[in-house]
Amino acid sequence: MLINNFLLLGAVLFCIGVYGVIARKNAVMVLMSIELILNSVNINLLAFSMLHGNVDGNTFALYIIAVAAAEVGVGLAMVLLIYRNRKSISLDELSEMKG
Amino acid sequence: MSAVILADDIYVAQNIGFGIIAAVMIIGALKVVTSKNVVHAALALVLVLGGAAAQYLLLAAEFVAVTQVLVYVGAVMVLFLFGVMLTRAKLGQEGDLNNKNAILGVPVALLMLGVMSWVLIDGFEDTRLPQDGDQVxxxxxxxxxxxxxxxxxxxxxxxxxxxxxxxxxxxxxx
Amino acid sequence: MLAHEHEAAGWFLEHAWLIPVIPAVAFAIIIGFGKKLPMKGSEVGIASMLASLVLAVGTTWQWVQRVDAVHGSEGEGALARGVFGFARGLVPRAAEGGEPYVEPVIRSWTWWQSGGIEFGLGQHIDGLAVMLLLLVTFISTLVQVFSLEYVRGDRRYTHFFASLTLFSAGMLAMVLAENTVQLILGWEIMGLCSFMLIGHWWEEQANSRAALKAFFTVRVGDMGLLVGVAILFGAFGTFSIQETSRIAMDPATSQTVLLWASVALFIACIGKSGQFPLHTWLPDAMAGPTPVSSLLHSSTMVVAGVFLVARLYPVFYNGFDIAQNGNSANLIAIIGGITIIIAAGLAFVQNDIKKVLAYSTVSQLGYMMMGLGVGAWTPAVFHIFTHAFFKCCLFLCAGSISHTASHHSFDMKKDMGGLLRRMPITAGAWMVSTLALCGVPFFSGFFSKDEIIDNADHNGYKVFFIVGLIGAFMTTAYMTRATYLTFFGTPRGAAAGEHHDEHGHADVHADAHDAHADVHADAHAGHDVHGAHDDHASHGKPAFGIAGESPILLVFPLIVLGFLAVVSGYINAAPFHIEKFLEWVEPRASEFAPKIDHAVFTWAKAAPSIILVVLGFVISLALCKAVFGEADSKLKGLTQRNRVLGAGHRFLVNKYYLDDLYEKVIVHAVAYPIAQAAYWVNQHVLDGIVNAFGKGGRRTGEWVYKYVDQGAIDGLAVNGSGKAARGTGGALRPLQSGKVNQYGALLFGAAAIGALVLVIVNI
CATH class of the missing domain: 1.20.5 (Single alpha-helices involved in coiled-coils or other helix-helix interfaces)
Structure with missing residues (x-):
């Protein structure tokens, strides 16, 4: 099997995720798009791990899964907090950082 | 001779499997970023994550695949659904989940895709994955x-x- | 051992695994295409349950033949040997005890293997599995038929049927699980579906809270299941239920391991079956639609815990030393006994008819647990069987009443009363089921419940014998109260044709979904005495008046279940020496199952419980007449006047303050210190570090300011570049929109362009 199969799949998923991060208004949806990006990275890591015949890629894929779980936990907690404070999780209404 | 044919058969079967799963994943991913319903998006994400687990199996990463199913499809998705429910995002159709600059995402994503595919196709032309890889x-x-x-x-x-x-x-x- | 003899089993026994697969497939169909189908997917659900029911009946039929063939009984068995040739080759495996052993039909497929460990999916068909397969498919079918009418026009009609179907699939998969992993799988599917079903009308805050509570409480117990299965696997090296049983029966097996495993597994059963410390979710779960309550709380979900104990009985039996003579108590019996009494106590103060039934369910589950705890395996399992019919019937009666007579209220005191004449069929079914529940002789509950009590005495558990008797007394008393309030006396509230916009508290309001069937329209025609209530126009009925009997789709399941509530006990009626259930269901092989000693029935032994039942009825009826009746009586409002009784009443109304304990004390005690600790770390450690850095930074800054800034740079560079920067800043300012998405777009865009540049440069 061509390694490019997997790498291109990863690239496509990554770009779809990037589009989601940019285009979505709902904070939960942005978090979902970030999950897409993280998964595409994992596919790449595992593909290279198999190509080179060592397990480092597997190890880091596991680490990424763990970090993603932490990220979702904190991210959703923040979304909840934001929701509680302003009764909305639309990112368009969050513009405290406006210069 | 027969061993070669057998290997080729496996090779073809793997490619077909890959193609089907990849197609499902891409469609699911598009659904995640375009769906107008938060819950549908979350379910499409389950599809993508499950597909990713299947791809990991093809990549001989059995343990990562199992972890993916347990952690992502199990725990993370439940978190997402709770997040959706607790923030009372309406479960039905929602007016507009995209922000005003959504269109900005298209050129950026396409540009990235272009660059990446160029590099990948250029760099790994027809490098093949080892066929006899046991599961890690x-x-x-x-x-x-x-x-x-x-x-x-x-x-x-x-x-x-x-x-x-x-x-x-x-x-x-x- | 595995599956080497399955050529000899019949087709249905061989293919029993199809029973859960059919509803699972149906679930996918309903979810996928349900909304487009003419009946919104309900027909798929009912068809799948019917198909499963047919298969389950076939399986039962062949299992009975298999048992009869082994036992060499005449009549049916001989006929079976003649008609189907399959039983001929079956040689009875005589176990050491001399009892012929009916081998379960076990098939297993490897689903997954990793590092030499195989995870299988399969079927383990024995008497227990067959009994529950039949029960679950039967009850599920009836409940789905009932739902057809009950939730007609509901907004999530399709999803409702999808969840019901998947729920049944989960239960069935668990029932015929070949190994503990599959058992967990079915168990968790049920947990998920119960969450969806209880929270079906989640728009109401109370309902979604109840769903979450049920989910999380059961989840607490599920930890025990995982730990218990892990212990068993770690110690025995197998997931197979048969192997586990065999090893557990082996005298050489360490009792400590079994003890820990059974404690862990029993915690799961406490959660799932609503036993004493974790029973609080079950009454709240009444927030779900009534068909859900009747399915979950009669034969499926809550029975899962009891099933787990029954299924892995050797582990519990030897772990807790149930057989040991002179042992007067063990964890299972104690928890079961406590549950019987406290739940029955709570049932007295409920005004919500469904909550009375909920606590009654908890109490009856206590009986089953206690039965298992005192070594009365067969009576306990038989009680699962009989209880399913009459409890399901009672719940559906409550649904029928609220649907037709009390305007979706479940409050007995406010909205019911005097329904006997108006709803004769519902009332009849209710009465019959109540008699069965109370254990009145010749109704089904009598044969199972009395046998549990009898065997508790027989096996030397004197305390639990008395607990069982007290429980029987209390059961009769609270059911008499509920029956009196519902069907006798004067009609009140909605039952009297009044309409009130305020539905009391939220739980009562639970079933007030806004799409009523218009089938009542004819029943209400001519009763348009409440023309002022315009809001009812949207409900599809012009006014709420005095209703007649419920429509046929609601009544039909009631009749069937009411009939079974009477006759289902005769499958194992000890007084008449009919012991078919014992023969067909009880495993009798000393290799795989503990030997179960049976008490011999005599009317003399049954007398105390019968007397107590009668006493309970008489006392409760007298009290009801005095307290709720027409006549003025000193007893009215007693709880308000007498302080001791008032305190007791309040204690019961507040459910022994257990919910407060969980929510206020335990959650607070766990969450608060963690938050405090985090706050402390934040204030002292992190801030300290930040401050230290800040101070260091300021010093550096001062030094730099004094010597470098002022002297050299300020004059030359800054003033010039400042102007430039302000100009650029002004130009870039629109980019700083403060919107995260745009920052993301900039970031990724810049990264892509950067990568492009790098690639081009490199090439």
Missing amino acids: SVQALSDSIFKPYLLPFWALSFVLLAAVIGAIVLARKD
């Missing part, structure tokens, strides 16, 4: 985690601890 054993994986990569493992445990505490502090009601 859990033992080898644990050797790798607890010997050379122990430090990142520790760091990761702190990250998780911090995330747990942070999530509680953020989400608790005073």
Whole structure:
């Protein structure tokens, strides 16, 4: 099997995720798009791990899964907090950082 | 002779499997970023994550695949659904989930895709994955985690601890 | 051992695994295409349950033949040997005890293997599995038929049927699980579906809270299941239920391991079956639609815990030393006994008819647990069987009443009363089921419940014998109260044709979904005495008046279940020496199952419980007449006047303050210190570090300011570049919109362009 199969799949998923991060208004949806990006990275890591015949890629894929779980936990907690404070999780209404 | 044919057969079967799963994943991913219904998007994400687990199997990463199913499809998706429900995002159709500059995402994503595919096709033209790869054993994986990569493992445990505490502090009601 | 003899089993026994697969497939169909189908997917659900029911009946039929063939009984068995040739080759495996052993039909497929460990999916068909397969498919079918009418026009009609179907699939998969992993799988599917079903009308805050509570409480117990299965696997090296049983029966097996495993597994059963400390979710779960309550709380979900104990009985039996003579108590019996009494106590103060039934369910589950705890395996399992019919019937009666007579209220005191004449069929079914529940002789509950009590005495558990008797007394008393309030006396509230916009508290309001069937329209025609209530126009009925009997789709399941509530006990009626159930269901092989000693029935032994039942009825009826009746009586409002009784009443109304304990004390005690600790770390450690850095930074800054800034740079560079920067800043300012998405777009765009540049440069 061509390694490019997997790498291109990863690239496509990554770009779809990037589009989601940019285009979505709902904070939960942005978090979902970030999950897409993280998964595409994992596919790449595992593909290279198999190509080179060592397990480092597997190890880091596991680490990424763990970090993603932490990220979702904190991210959703923040979304909840934001929701509680302003009764909305639309990112368009969050513009405290406006210069 | 027959062994070669057999190998070729497996090769074809793998490619077909890959193609089907990849198509499902891409359609699911598009659904995630375009669906007008938060719950549908979350379910499409389940499809993508499950497909990713299947791809990991093709990549001989059995343990990662199982972890993916347990952690992502199990825990993370439940978190998402709770997040959706607790923030009372309406479960039905929602007016507009995209922001005003959604169109900006298209050129950026396409540009990235272009660059990446160019580099990948250029760099790995027809490099093939080894065919006889056994599934990565859990033992080898644990050797790798607890010997050379122990430090990142520790760091990761702190990250998780911090995330747990942070999530509680953020989400608790005073 | 595995599956080497399955050529000899019949087709249905061989293919029993199809029973859960059919509803699972149906679930996918309903979710996928349900909304487009003419009946919104309900027909798929009912068809799948019917198909499963047919298969289950076939399986039962062949299992009975298999048992009869082994036992060499005449009549049916001989006929079976003649008609189907399959039983001929079956040689009875005589176990050491001399009892012929009916081998379960076990098939297993490897689903997954990793590092030499195989995870299988399969079927383990024995008497227990067959009994529950039949029960679950039967009850599920009836409940789905009932739902057809009950939730007609509901907004999530399709999803409702999808969840019901998947729920049944989960239960069935668990029932015929070949190994513990599959058992967990079915168990968790049920947990998920119960969450969806209880929270079906989640727009109401109370309902979604109840769903979450049920989910999380059961989840607490599920930890025990995982730990218990892990212990068993770690110690025995197998997931197979048969192997586990065999090893557990082996005298050489360490009792400590079994003890820990059974404690862990029993915690799961406490959660799932609503036993004493974790029973609080079950009454709240009444927030779900009534068909859900009747399915979950009669024969499926809550029975899962009891099933787990019954299924892995050797582990519990030897772990807790149930057989040991002179042992007067063990964890299972104690928890079961406590549950019987406290739940029955709570049932007295409920005004919500469904909550009375909920606590009654908890109490009856206590009986089953206690039965298992005192070594009365067969009576306990038989009680699962009989209880399913009459409890399901009672719940559906409550649904029928609220649907037709009390305007979706479940409050007995406010909205019911005097329904006997108006709803004769519902009332009849209710009465019959109540008699069965109370254990009145010749109704089904009598044969199972009395046998549990009898065997508790027989096996030397004197305390639990008395607990069982007290429980029987209390059961009769609270059911008499509920019956009196519902069907006798004067009609009140909605039952009297009044309409009130305020539906009391939220739980009562639970079923007030806004799409009523218009089938009542004819029943209400001519009763348009409440023309002022315009809001009812949207409900499809012009006014709420005095209703007649419920429509046929609601009544039909009631009749069937009411009939079974009477006759289902005769399958194992000890007084008449009919012990078919014992023969067909009880495993009798000393290799795989503990030997179960049976008490011999005599009317003399049954007398105390019969007397107590009668006493309970008489006392409760007298009290009801005095307290709720027409006549003025000193007893009215007694709880308000007498302080001791008032305190007791309040204690019961507040459910022994257990919910407060969980929510206020335990959650607070766990969450608060963690938050405090985090806050402390934040304030002292992190801030300290930040401050230290800040101070260091300021010093550096001061030094730099004094010597470098003022002297050299300020004059030359800054003033010039400042102007430039302000100009650029002004130009870039629109980019700083403060919107995260735009920052993301900039970031990724810049990264892509950067990568492009790098690639081009490199090439």
